[in-house]
Structure formats: structure tokens, C-alpha cells
Amino acid sequence: MLSERDLQRYERQIRIFGEGGQEKLKNAKVFIGGAGGLSASVSLYLAAAGIGRIRIVDHDIIKLSNLNRQILFTDNDLGKRKSDCAGERLKRVNPNIEVEAVTETINEKNVSKLVANFDLIVDALDNFATRYLLNRAAHVNNIPLFHGAVEGLYGQATTIIPGQTACLRCIFPVAPTSSTVPVIGSFCGIIGCIQATEVIKYINGIGKLLENKLLMLDGLNSTIEEIEIQKNPRCEDCGKG
Amino acid sequence: MWKGVDRILKIKVKFFASFRELFQEKEREVELQKGSNMRDLLNLLCDSSKRRDQIFEGGELKPYLAILKNGKHIYHLKGLETRLEEGDTVVIFPPAGGG
Numbered sequence: 433m434l435s436e437r438d439l440q441r442y443e444r445q446i447r448i449f450g451e452g453g454q455e456k457l458k459n460a461k462v463f464i465g466g467a468g469g470l471s472a473s474v475s476l477y478l479a480a481a482g483i484g485r486i487r488i489v490d491h492d493i494i495k496l497s498n499l500n501r502q503i504l505f506t507d508n509d510l511g512k513r514k515s516d517c518a519g520e521r522l523k524r525v526n527p528n529i530e531v532e533a534v535t536e537t538i539n540e541k542n543v544s545k546l547v548a549n550f551d552l553i554v555d556a557l558d559n560f561a562t563r564y565l566l567n568r569a570a571h572v573n574n575i576p577l578f579h580g581a582v583e584g585l586y587g588q589a590t591t592i593i594p595g596q597t598a599c600l601r602c603i604f605p606v607a608p609t610s611s612t613v614p615v616i617g618s619f620c621g622i623i624g625c626i627q628a629t630e631v632i633k634y635i636n637g638i639g640k641l642l643e644n645k646l647l648m649l650d651g652l653n654s655t656i657e658e659i660e661i662q663k664n665p666r667c668e669d670c671g672k673g
Numbered sequence: 674m675w676k677g678v679d680r681i682l683k684i685k686v687k688f689f690a691s692f693r694e695l696f697q698e699k700e701r702e703v704e705l706q707k708g709s710n711m712r713d714l715l716n717l718l719c720d721s722s723k724r725r726d727q728i729f730e731g732g733e734l735k736p737y738l739a740i741l742k743n744g745k746h747i748y749h750l751k752g753l754e755t756r757l758e759e760g761d762t763v764v765i766f767p768p769a770g771g772g
Contacts, residue, residue, distance in 0.1 A: 466772055468772055469771075469772055470772040471772075555772075556772055557772050558770075558771050558772040559770065559772075560770055580772065581768065581769040581770055581771060581772055582769050582771050582772060583690075583767075583769035583770055583771050584691070584769075586689075586690035586691060586769050587769050588768065588769050598744075602746065602749070603739070603746065604737070604739060604746075604768050605746055605748040605749065606736040606737045606748065607737060607770070608737040608767070608768055608770040609737065610770070612771070613769075613770060613771035615771055620772070644744075648689045648690065648766070650689070650690065650693070652694075653693070657689070659687075659689070659741070659744070659764055660744045661741065661744045661745075662743070662744035662745045664745065664746070664749040666749065667749070
């Protein structure tokens with residue numbers, strides 16, 4: 433049930449999907465893997481939109497070189513845990529939602545437990561090895577996964593619905609070599625905003641999602657295009673193996 | 674004349690991300706001999722050492738590149754031996770991995 437304050441707070445978006453839609457956001461539980469550059473915009477906008485419960489997971493501490501893009505944090509947070517600072521920031525943005533900050537490295541052993549009982553998973557990670565873990569957990573637990581990644585002024589996003597769409601391993605069967613990549617904060621923010629919008633649309637059942645479509649953003653040339661993608665029926669994560 | 678046309682297949686190649694700079698174009702229509710495969714196509718496209726070095730590693734494809742034939746990654750097909758057919762669309766790009 434929405435309060436009078438909720439109705440005022442979310443008035444502009446209730447005009448889009450109604451009070452029922454806002455109720456859906458309030459009842460939604462979203463898991464966010466990573467509290468870095470993508471997560472900054474995803475988590476802030478999901479918190480502001482009134483997602484009822486957010487769990488944000490990261491193992492790292494805040495370094496000076498993070499601050500060009502990880503706008504959840506300030507200079508005063510250097511050396512502190514990312515998840516803790518992210519959790520505090522999200523609670524300040526929206527005190528009416530539940531935020532749980534978890535300082536853990538997502539691994540094969542804990543991933544299913546971490547995402548259990550969540551309705552949606554946001555991939556705001558910085559490496560494919562962990563992305564594959566979330567991809568598999570999403571399919572084992574039948575939870576939609578919202579992928580985003582960025583490198584330089586190029587980025588991609590897609591929405592993965594278990595049982596229906598191509599999964600991350602169908603599209604990218606082999607992980608790129610893990611390394612720190614060049615990133616401009618504002619461009620990272622664009623990809624994260626696309627992921628957040630997909631989450632809100634999915635919860636409300638509105639519009640067309642990036643299902644079986646890879647959105648390709650080219651910040652250098654200011655273009656956005658889609659690539660049609662197909663499921664691999666023998667995929668080890670989403671197919672018959 | 675008829676036989677010549679019959680032996681040619683036309684496909685579309687689309688480049689994304691940094692490969693647009695590498696290949697200096699967004700997309701290209703390519704004519705190949707019938708029976709050609711992905712290796713033939715990539716050999717044709719990689720007409721400089723700079724381009725070859727971005728696609729191949731010791732004669733084999735760099736494994737993490739996204740190379741899709743009609744939306745399917747060639748890793749799930751027959752890799753470089755994947756046959757190309759008239760009207761195919763091939764998409765090539767290096768995936769973004771950061772966040």
C-alpha cells in the first residue's frame with residue numbers, strides 16, 4: 433500500500449505506470465552485483481524509483497582512481513568498503529526503501545545464496561568470470577538478468593530472461609581477458625541508466641525489452657544500434673548443455 | 674557468365690565498437706566464392722597486419738571476439754569452418770568487459 437508521501441514522491445512516474453506500477457516497484461527485490469561505475473547509476477536510479485529492496489554486493493575498497501565514474505562515493509570515502517558506502521548513499525537517496533550492503537566476493541560457492549529470493553539480477557560487474565557466475569545463477573534460479581558492460585567509449589546492454597532469450601554465454605562464450613579498462617564516468621552512467629530503465633520496464637510489464645537484442649552504444653560517434661541475437665540450444669548455461 | 678554469377682555468394686558484414694575504426698566502415702557487402710567459410714571471409718577482411726593482429730592470434734581466431742552469423746556466435750557453430758550462405762549477416766566486434 434502506497435503512503436501519501438509515496439504518492440507525492442513518485443507522482444511523475446506514477447503518471448506513466450499508475451499506482452499499481454509503483455506498488456510493483458515497492459514489492460520488487462533487486463540484486464545488484466558490483467558497486468562500481470555501472471552500479472553508480474543503476475543503483476541510484478533504482479533507489480530513487482522506489483525499488484522496495486536492494487541488495488548490493490562488492491568486495492572492494494574505494495580507491496582514488498574509482499572516483500571519475502563511481503559517483504556513489506566521495507573523497508571522504510577513500511579506503512572504505514564500497515558496499516557500505518553505497519548502501520549508506522542509497523539509503524540517503526531514498527530512506528523509504530530497504531538496502532542491504534554485502535561485502536563479499538561473488539564466487540561459485542556463495543552466488544546462489546546471494547541471489548536467492550531476489551526477483552531480478554543486475555550485472556554491474558567489471559569482469560566476465562563473475563558475470564558467468566551470475567548468468568548461471570540467474571538460470572538455475574529462474575531470475576531475469578540485466579547485463580551491461582563498458583570499455584572506453586563503447587558499451588553494450590541486454591536483458592536476459594531465463595527460458596526465453598539468449599543468455600550471456602550464448603552471446604559471449606569466451607571471456608575477454610580480465611584487465612582494468614579505460615572508462616569515462618558519464619558513458620558508464622549511460623549504460624547503467626539503460627539497465628535501470630530495463631529493470632523498471634520489466635517490473636511494470638511495459639514497453640519492449642532488450643530481449644534477444646544486444647544494444648550497442650558507440651559514444652565516440654554518438655550512435656545506438658541493436659544486434660539481433662539467438663539462443664544457442666546447446667548452451668551449457670541456458671540450453672540442454 | 675551465368676556460371677560465374679552462380680558461383681558467387683553475397684553476404685553483409687557489420688562492424689561494431691572499435692572495429693568500426695579498424696575497418697573504417699560500419700558495414701560492407703562482400704562477395705565470396707560459393708562454399709566459402711568464416712576463415713575465408715576474415716582472411717579477405719584482414720588485408721593489413723594491423724587488422725590481422727586484432728582478429729587472429731597465431732593463425733587462430735582471438736577466442737573472445739564476438740563474431741556472429743545471423744545472430745549466433747560462430748563458437749556455437751563450426752568456428753572458422755562455419756559455412757557462409759547467400760544473404761548471411763556477419764557481425765564482428767570486441768565485447769566490452771568493464772563496468
